[in-house]
Amino acid sequence: MKREFVIFLIKKLAKVLFTVWVVTTLIFFLIRLMPSNPIQQYVQNLVVQYGMTYEEASARASSLFSIDLDANVFSQYIRYLQQAARLDFGTSFLSPGVQVSEIIAARLPWTLFTVGSGLLLSFIVGTVLGAIAAYRRESWYEPIISGVSSFLSAIPDFLIAIFLILFFGVFTWGGRGSIIPIFQLRGNFSPGATIGWNWEFIGSVLDHAMVPILTYFFSQIGIWVLLMKGSTAGCLNADYATIARARGLRPGKILGSYIGRNAMLPIVTEFAMRLGFIIGGSLIIEQLFVYQGIGLELLKATSNRDYPLMQGIFLIMTVAIVLSNLLAEILYGVLDLRIRAKGGSRHA
Amino acid sequence: MHDAQMQLTKKSRFSRNLRKLGRALSQDPVGTIGLLILLAIIAMSTLGPLWFPLDEISNPDLILSAPSAEHFLGTDHLGRDIWAQVVSGGRELLVLAFLTASIAVVLGIFLGSFSALIGGKFDEALLFLADVWLTIPRFPLLVVLSGFFRLSSVTLAIVLAILSWAGLYRTIRAEVLSLKTRDFVEVSFMLDMSMLHIIFKEIMPNMMGFIAANFTLLMRAAIYSQVGLVFLGLLPLDQNWGVMINVAWNQGVIYNPSSIWFLLAPTIVICLLILSLVWISRSLEEIFNPGLQK
Secondary structure, three states: OOHHHHHHHHHHHHHHHHHHHHHHHHHHHHHHHOOOOHHHHHHHHHHHHHOOOHHHHHHHHHHHHOOOOOOOHHHHHHHHHHHHHOOOOOEOOOOOOOEHHHHHHHHHHHHHHHHHHHHHHHHHHHHHHHHHHHHOOOOOOHHHHHHHHHHHHHOOHHHHHHHHHHHHHHOOOOOOOOOOOHHHHOOOOOOOOOOOOOHHHHHHHHHHHHHHHHHHHHHHHHHHHHHHHHHHHHHOOOHHHHHHHHOOOOHHHHHHHHHHHHHHHHHHHHHHHHHHHHHHHHHHHHHHOOOOOHHHHHHHHHHOOOHHHHHHHHHHHHHHHHHHHHHHHHHHHHHOHHHHHHOOOOOO | OHHHHHHOOHHHHHHHHHHHHHHHHHHOHHHHHHHHHHHHHHHHHHHHHHHOOOOOOOOHHHOOOOOOOOOOOOEOOOOOEHHHHHHHOOHHHHHHHHHHHHHHHHHHHHHHHHHHHHOHHHHHHHHHHHHHHHHOOHHHHHHHHHHHOOOOHHHHHHHHHHHOHHHHHHHHHHHHHHHHOOHHHHHHHHOOOOHHHHHHHHHHHHHHHHHHHHHHHHHHHHHHHHHHHHHOOOOOOOOOHHHHHHHHHHOOHHHOHHHOHHHHHHHHHHHHHHHHHHHHHHHHHHHHOHHHHO
16 A cells, blocks of 8 residues: 555544544533533432432442542543543443443344445446436437436435335235335334244345335435436446447447446445445334334434433444445545556545 | 726625526426426415315314315314415424524534634534534434424424434535635635624625535435324424324324225325425535536
């Protein structure tokens, strides 16, 4: 690796650390320093409702938030940062004794599974359709592809989810029942299934994940088509494309091996960036499908004022986004020789 | 072209840009449709409630009834007319989206143009901050904030505007950077005109279309967040389309397909509103994109 590239990497890593630090600090001050902050409220509540002494109540609060309330704010802050670095967010309010990190570890895979599959499928189908739309600009189907894509990319994802639920689970088509029984559109798997690596369970998981995945698919595909179409159009008249055409190669070969590859460059990085963002966007969709993922858990934590859980999940979401941004920037640096040569940032 | 622009008085440049905005929207079919839908929704939300007042009292005989001659979208879980709720449900959303976008645009213009015109360390630091800010997940942050503060609709508009500063800041900064080297801006720097004069009298009039396009996109983002938070029940609002979706969902309308319009109608109008905003923005961008004009 070149020296410039190492510097580039170090710069990006520093930015990642800075961002995570900003967010953890923000959360700390929200929880600890706001007037009538949750810790004070909790202590007050214990004193008033359970007749504890103030000392007992604050001892209980310290253990719950893993904050030493007697120490000054600065050393509390340092301790909090140390714990956050070890992903130790204390225990949940609602289920005392359960580590926040355990809850996150149990919920995150479900979200990654649905969001990841939806994103990957939409990326594959979208880039292929986008490349075709740009390559066959004169065809009758190009306006349809572009029109539907811009339509889908505009509509909020949770409204797409509502339409899909109605389409698959509620409306009856041609006198028969709905396409998918409505109970399959709620939860992660059927209540009767035994959890484990058996076919019945895997099938049930796939059945329940199908429409959420379709939601992510439809909410993202428009963006991929439009991006790929723009990117491909920019490559159509490049020298290598002209030469490939002059050599008399088949159109499919030209599109796939020459234009498509180059047009994919900026889009691959966009893929990495979106991964993080959709995890944040999964909140409403998981609520609609009662899908027990990280987004639904954050909602539950918020409505129950379960602050340790809230801060843990929010931090994990931020870390996911920051890491996928980092991945995108590294990919961009590796794939694009011009950036590597400069060794600098994209905004230079 | 630069000479012609310099000869124009500032006022006529401004009105010329306004005319250009109108012409742009009327010439492009997509923009025209978008504008017509938006105007129709605004008309419905302002004048509609006069003809279709909300049902104040519930009617136990008509709970979740199917569309009929009298209630042509059916009735809700308390037997009230759904069409009247659709008609009245847009005003608040539109006003708040407009408020959010206005605050955000002013913020973006100030930060973006100062950053570009001052340059140096100030510019670098702000750009870095914007980069960091953009990676913080916006919607989850709003959800978390709603756990700490009691957000009203107006405070939400302000919070949304502040949260969305970074995106607009970056685009406006880039736009101002490209305008900065144009003759008429350089001349006003040489004439030692004040920064505010340069921003608002020299640069802004030339960015009208660009700003209008971003304004509609900001409105879209504001509507998304508002409807989303309302649907999740994190925002107390009395009558809008998001509340309708929330209530319809929680009343289990999906198990009662005859009254499906309770859920479907607000969903469709929100889609129409957002599509109209996106289409207007797209057509504005196409007309004002200097790359396409040349």
